[in-house]
Amino acid sequence: MGLIELIFGKKPKQEPNASRFQTITAYQPAFRSWGGQIYESELVRAAIDAKARHAAKLSYNMQGSARPSLLTATKSAPNPWMTWAQFMERCSNIYEVQNNLFIVPLRDPYGQVIGYFPVLPSECELLDINGKPNIKFRMLSEARVMPIEKMAIIPKHQYKDDFFGETNSALRSTMELITMVQQGISEGVRNAATFRFMAQLVTPAFDEDLAKEQERFNKNMLSGASGGLLLYGNQMQNMKQIEQNAYELDADQMKLIQTNVFNYFGVNEAILQNSATGDQMDSFFNGCIEPFSIKMSEGISKMVFTQQELNRGNRITFTANRLQYMSVSSKISMAQQLGDRGILTIDEIRELFNYDPLPDGVGKHVPARGEYYFVDEGKQNGGDQDGE
Numbered sequence: 001m002g003l004i005e006l007i008f009g010k011k012p013k014q015e016p017n018a019s020r021f022q023t024i025t026a027y028q029p030a031f032r033s034w035g036g037q038i039y040e041s042e043l044v045r046a047a048i049d050a051k052a053r054h055a056a057k058l059s060y061n062m063q064g065s066a067r068p069s070l071l072t073a074t075k076s077a078p079n080p081w082m083t084w085a086q087f088m089e090r091c092s093n094i095y096e097v098q099n100n101l102f103i104v105p106l107r108d109p110y111g112q113v114i115g116y117f118p119v120l121p122s123e124c125e126l127l128d129i130n131g132k133p134n135i136k137f138r139m140l141s142e143a144r145v146m147p148i149e150k151m152a153i154i155p156k157h158q159y160k161d162d163f164f165g166e167t168n169s170a171l172r173s174t175m176e177l178i179t180m181v182q183q184g185i186s187e188g189v190r191n192a193a194t195f196r197f198m199a200q201l202v203t204p205a206f207d208e209d210l211a212k213e214q215e216r217f218n219k220n221m222l223s224g225a226s227g228g229l230l231l232y233g234n235q236m237q238n239m240k241q242i243e244q245n246a247y248e249l250d251a252d253q254m255k256l257i258q259t260n261v262f263n264y265f266g267v268n269e270a271i272l273q274n275s276a277t278g279d280q281m282d283s284f285f286n287g288c289i290e291p292f293s294i295k296m297s298e299g300i301s302k303m304v305f306t307q308q309e310l311n312r313g314n315r316i317t318f319t320a321n322r323l324q325y326m327s328v329s330s331k332i333s334m335a336q337q338l339g340d341r342g343i344l345t346i347d348e349i350r351e352l353f354n355y356d357p358l359p360d361g362v363g364k365h366v367p368a369r370g371e372y373y374f375v376d377e378g379k380q381n382g383g384d385q386d387g388e
Helices: 003-008 042-055 068-074 084-098 169-192 207-222 251-265 278-304 307-311 328-340 346-352 359-364
Strands: 030-032 059-063 100-107 113-119 123-129 132-139 142-147 152-155 196-201 236-242 315-319
Touching: 003 100, 042 084, 042 169, 042 251, 042 278, 059 068, 068 113, 084 100, 084 113, 084 278, 100 278, 123 142, 152 278, 169 251, 278 315, 328 346, 346 359
Parallel strands: none
Antiparallel strands: 030 123, 059 315, 100 113, 100 152, 123 132, 132 142, 196 236
């Protein structure tokens, strides 16, 4: 039994009767992987990895009491083969590279959801089975079909297709420039390690004579590896070295290529090099990490819970402590201002500095100063209005 059978179950002996599912836009309801070509670029991989590293920090939470067994099964890991950090990082990578993220549920023998797994098919096709949309995944030599309501589809750049996102073809011209620049640098280094010469024969000769003279010269002068002087007779003149200078982009042109990649993936150089300030990290969270976490939360919630359970407030959420992006001085100022006024508990203040909660629930208390009191109760923190 392989991983595909562990995720999708045993392959049915007979394929169900299916036809192509017709969408509103009449756009071909199919998705084909790019094969990860853009992920092979160093700059593009760095941009994608920067987002995946921070997406891995998102925390998994369940709200409501509809599926207590699911909370127990997924509290520490999404499936038997991944941690939550690995799961979130791979989901982010697939989402950015393929613009389509497919998450399927893992079920126990009784059909109950006990985990999640992100699949990376080479091709998907939307089929109509008994009047309902189903997705046919193709993975290497395997093909499996699953109803669309039993999985989470998280598209990116969704425009033409009613279900799938667009490809990264808009980045193709920039990728071609990056490839040409890398090849130019490689050829320049290779040519710099070789010496080439050209000379003119004084006496006229036929093509056969030129070939023989070239062969003789190469054999006598250039075949050895011990070095020495280059000697040639008076039958040659105007000998000179051929210099090949590789074309190199200037700083502004290279900056333009980098900016195209950064704009496409929503990052910048400070994010890639982990030198961003607190305000920059907060903007990055708002623009990249938070939208991805919302899509993940809504997609998996819709996959796991019924509509009635969703209406009763049952949710799966992926959240992050945005205050962790602040500088140390800003954290200290916030702890003083909000802690003194009883807005933050002791454990919440400790969390700002990556400290563990206090034992025995001590950190659940609010450390408000004595001169602040609750207006509705008419009492100060620790006594009545007379200070007793």
